[in-house]
Amino acid sequence: MNSLTLKAPAKVNYRLDVLRRRPDGYHDLRMIMQRIDLCDEITITVADAPGIRVSCGREGIPDGPGNIAWRAADALLEAAGKTAGLDIAITKNIPVAAGLGGGSSDGATVLMGVNELLGLGFSDERLMEIGVKLGADVPFFIFKKTALAEGIGEVLTPLDGVPAVWLAVVNPNVHVSTAWVYQNLQLTSGKGEAKIPRFFENVSDLCSVLANDLETVTIPRHPVIGEIKGELLKRGAQGALMSGSGPTVFGLFDDERGARSAVDAMRKRGWFAAAVRTL
Template identity: 40%
Template structure:
């Protein structure tokens, strides 16, 4: 028996850090949406009870250090599953990019094993399980557009954003989320009107959405990766309606309402960056 799951990347339309919590995490307020850049995970039933992980990528571990392996082991132990699984990851989302690739792979693993091992859990139950794996995993379980609070694990699904094109640029050097949050001075960060962004989405106003979108961590990440600012400037110069960092970076995305404008932005970035993608938002 074989099951295939799509694991879409995500971008942050807004990211606000409200405070540092007593547990060491930060209280967040975010709006995230899934995009049509995805990894593909194939799950094959194994009767001998072992977990095997393979991938076409040499840039990530294929053992207990991998979030997919950890997720499969958690599910197997929690629900006392005697069967095993062979998991293959076809990797397309850049690693350590702020696009939620690892979290989306973990979420796809929850969905895939739920079907493979016939556990009959709801998406809400899978999302609750995902909280134990990572802050972005619950959002990725649903894979739509959502308002997220807490450390990112409290999810309220909202209407999809107005359809548009997304130009993604991943600088060669990745960024560690831990390094971005380390010694973060919350009181010095900019803040964004998340409610206004929610209202723009509800009204399906693309113009208001691109005007209001923002990421409070961008300035911190730019200090560690100055090329982020240069990529943003280039995107806007060639016609992107807005250009923002996703998550903790370093990936920058530009939104374009029209495909012709998005192609112009892509052409303007060729030769300047190696990893450039042109995708759509997911319906």
């Protein structure tokens, strides 16, 4: 086997509490993270010519060491003490700088894919240790389960009682820098005291937990996010929330039909929209 094609799914945050700023500049968080069936596709091929080559073909995403997929392959070869030739082709379907974790998922998928392709034998735990240095969301994509994520996102506890649901995912095509959002966050004290339930019977239970502290930074900067939330609720979503640092918004629906009909209406407004199932 000298080639592997893998899907790299996006995520949404059903919950994102920022607990405190840390001495290293990062923030301790408490999140509920869910993978969704909106995926990039990555083909990794072992090549004769040494070196790592990434092709992405999307304006604004670097092809070289600036690409998290490149850095993932490089970090893994370094940890294994090996050199190899690797061609990595990425088809981007996940909106970029969107709060959907697309770059982190590509990085996680390359770590897992190269590990398998070259038979390096690293455990998932070791891949997560390497991955967190590439991006705070990378370990979650290696974990591959709906999770309560703490620390900067790397302390993961599986959540078994989260129902699969249909989402309408809507992106107004403005780019948001995660670092900028954290820099501009006004922390409120007393965070982290409210208990988060860990079992949800249905969509409305799940909606009762929806909250994202980063909305307080991103929505005033991009009011269209608030508008999309309102539109989704008007079109039958049981709940709607911004994902991660934004600007993507997701609405939760009882069934596929509701999600698809909302997506049709959102596309008419000129926004990127997709009806997706949770994984």
